Amino acid sequence: MSEHAPLIACHDCDLLQREIPLNPGCAATCPRCGAVLYRNATDSVNRTLAYSVGAALVFLIANWFPIFGIEAQGTLKGITLLDAVRSLWDQEMQLVSTVVFITAIVIPALEILSLVYLLLPLQLGMLPSGYNQLLRLMRLAEPWGMVEVFMLGILVSLVKLTGNFRVVPGVALWSFAVLTLLIAAAAASFSTRDVWCCVDRITGRKVAP
Amino acid sequence: MSPLSGSAASLGLRACHVCNLVSRVSHPRQAAHCPRCGAHLHARKVGSVTSCWAFLIAGYILYIPANLLTMMETGSLISYRKDTIMSGVVHLWKTGSWGIAAVVFIASILIPLLKLISLTVLLISVQRRSTWQPRQRTRLYRMVELVGRWSMLDIYVVTLLAALVQLGSLATVKAGPAAVAFGAVVVLTMFASLKFDPRLIWDPLYKERGHERDAQ
Numbered sequence: 001m002s003e004h005a006p007l008i009a010c011h012d013c014d015l016l017q018r019e020i021p022l023n024p025g026c027a028a029t030c031p032r033c034g035a036v037l038y039r040n041a042t043d044s045v046n047r048t049l050a051y052s053v054g055a056a057l058v059f060l061i062a063n064w065f066p067i068f069g070i071e072a073q074g075t076l077k078g079i080t081l082l083d084a085v086r087s088l089w090d091q092e093m094q095l096v097s098t099v100v101f102i103t104a105i106v107i108p109a110l111e112i113l114s115l116v117y118l119l120l121p122l123q124l125g126m127l128p129s130g131y132n133q134l135l136r137l138m139r140l141a142e143p144w145g146m147v148e149v150f151m152l153g154i155l156v157s158l159v160k161l162t163g164n165f166r167v168v169p170g171v172a173l174w175s176f177a178v179l180t181l182l183i184a185a186a187a188a189s190f191s192t193r194d195v196w197c198c199v200d201r202i203t204g205r206k207v208a209p
Numbered sequence: 210m211s212p213l214s215g216s217a218a219s220l221g222l223r224a225c226h227v228c229n230l231v232s233r234v235s236h237p238r239q240a241a242h243c244p245r246c247g248a249h250l251h252a253r254k255v256g257s258v259t260s261c262w263a264f265l266i267a268g269y270i271l272y273i274p275a276n277l278l279t280m281m282e283t284g285s286l287i288s289y290r291k292d293t294i295m296s297g298v299v300h301l302w303k304t305g306s307w308g309i310a311a312v313v314f315i316a317s318i319l320i321p322l323l324k325l326i327s328l329t330v331l332l333i334s335v336q337r338r339s340t341w342q343p344r345q346r347t348r349l350y351r352m353v354e355l356v357g358r359w360s361m362l363d364i365y366v367v368t369l370l371a372a373l374v375q376l377g378s379l380a381t382v383k384a385g386p387a388a389v390a391f392g393a394v395v396v397l398t399m400f401a402s403l404k405f406d407p408r409l410i411w412d413p414l415y416k417e418r419g420h421e422r423d424a425q
Contacts, residue, residue: 006231007231009222011226011229012407012408013408014217014218014408016215016216016231033347038229072376079373084369085368088372091384093388096392104365132246139227143354143403146361152312152316153362153364154369156309156366159306161370193229
């Protein structure tokens, strides 16, 4: 227990405490309320970057190809996520359509892009410009990315449709499944604490309250 | 961890909500910025209780049309049906998709309701400066934050099914007015839980022990 270890305040109960070194893969929790304070994610920057680049590629495939196709009047037609958003818009459901567009397309894209933009330069030992604003933006956007919920939505719709139609799963169905896993992996290995340590190392700033 | 004597705020310290850096503020009543990332520093979320109530009450009001109005209209040559959220669940259950019926019931009915009730309990307990079970209440808040997003499920299902129109099939699915109300409930309750500050649960404990609580 070092006297000079950085201070940390629990984000859930504001208990002030000193950081302790952690073994890889371990997490520090608040002794009073049990919140996870920080984790020692192994090789955080490097791994998150890898997952994010992967997620970016899969994201393009998931949005370009149809999620599922349905046989109607002898022809097989597929729908993409954007098709679904557009037809909801045409049904005078602009509000709902916008919410879906933002939570299922815009925010996940923004999250993936900002991770790559932020971590690639850091990995190379450089500071991306505007990293302050970007990290703040990412914090605001974080609760609104809902790819995993959308994935469950796809499964429920498939079950509802198979009763009445012949449904053919599309490329994007599998892509969304993979995207869900990649985003979860990126979120699990990402650590803002490590990013700020990296930033402090590059700027040579001494951090002490 | 090695806990020190009290809350950061009571010691004149502020934790940055963006980069977690703890820094000292010279004048607690003046606006302060984080020395590392430049974010505004606040001891507690500004206007937490008031805005949380506002979002919550709006959520309660819209919860009624969300459950009473039509969520989805399904029409084909042989059948036509209008479903509310609940009748949709019942239909799924009757046609044998028990698992999916349970998932939709939990995500669309149980979670929004429990979320509204939990946040109400938390807000009232915070306003009464209750010292009852702070750890359990914090855990309840974390759960509300964790599961809240899953209510979006029905909105996504309606979106995907509504795209059937585009396929030129004889069957059509239309989203009903409940979709707007329900989407609003999900978004409003998410805003409410983001606005709630769990640290307020712990503040009354300091006062009881005689610590001086920092002015907000």
